Amino acid sequence: MNRTARKLVTLASALALSLVAAPAAQSAPAAQSAPETYWTPDRMRSAVPLDAPTVSPWRVRATVPTGEPATVAPLAFPNGGSAWTGGGAVVTTAGRVFFTYQGRNASCSGNAVTSTNKSTVITAGHCVKLDGAYHTNVVFVPAYDNGNAPYGTWSARATKSTPQWEATEDINFDVGAIVVSQLNGQSLTDVVGAQGIAFNQPRADNMYAFGYPAASPYDGTKLIYCSGRTFNAFLSTGIGMTCNMTGGASGGPWFRAFSEATGTGTLTSVNSYKINLIPTWMFGPYFGADAQNLYNLAQAL
Structure with a gap:
């Protein structure tokens, strides 16, 4: 990774951090419950948006x-x-992604896609991992409706990113995947489509x-x-x-x-x-x- 690329990633991460760590964010407790029960309507409403990294054009x-x-x-x-x-x-395949990042509750977006396991959501790499660590308490809420989860809250059983994002958080490969657990004995895309x-x-x-x-x-x-x-x-x-x-x-x-x-x-x-x-x-x-x-x-x- 060249010097200009490193500067891009560093700046993007720093600016994302400054937005996620806003004072209004609700801190995650030390002892956390299962993700699907942790994310109450109030916690979802108060989650701070993880901003799309913003970069300065003269730096790269x-x-x-x-x-x-x-x-x-x-x-x-x-x-x-x-x-x-x-x-x-798209109303049911798209949804919000909620997670805990550096002790703060935060949110992104994602979408359910056709997959062998019927449980795969595609999102951005920084929505599953940022500043060297994978997020915790990750859930996908399809068709999110102002704190309500009409199709359920689906807990992640695995989160992955591209090798380049995994290694250096290279913005060129900012892609992430969330594999969710079944809910009430059903797979995600059997419920919401893909x-x-x-x-x-x-x-x-x-x-x-x-x-x-x-x-x-x-x-x-x-x-x-x-x-x-x-x-x-x-x-x-x-x-x-x-x-x-x-x-x-x-x-x-x-x-x-x-x-x-x-x-x-x-x-x-x-x-x-x-x-x-x-x-x-x-x-x-x-x-x-x-x-x-x-x-x-x-x-x-």
């Missing part, structure tokens, strides 16, 4: 992948961040991003979406989209070939980081071989 050298355009034509009807009212499968997932897809595409942003001006109570044409990121090897979502949206799914009628699509990235001077852009990691290996590892557990 631009890196644009070759063979793809740096900018592309926008989607005809782009959306920068509105409440999703369309219904469909979205498809794909790798090595075109970088420039019409895509939809979803999440539960909980930092102002959002409050974490609604599923928010963005839509538009993706473009190559210039501070990482990932992709970008015009999107106003804030902290708490990290780990939310990016779909290609998304149908507004059915709420289904193919997951090919997740909300990862933002640039502090351009808050209207969101960036996600490109899902290549390493993301695919992570998915295969998770679905086999």
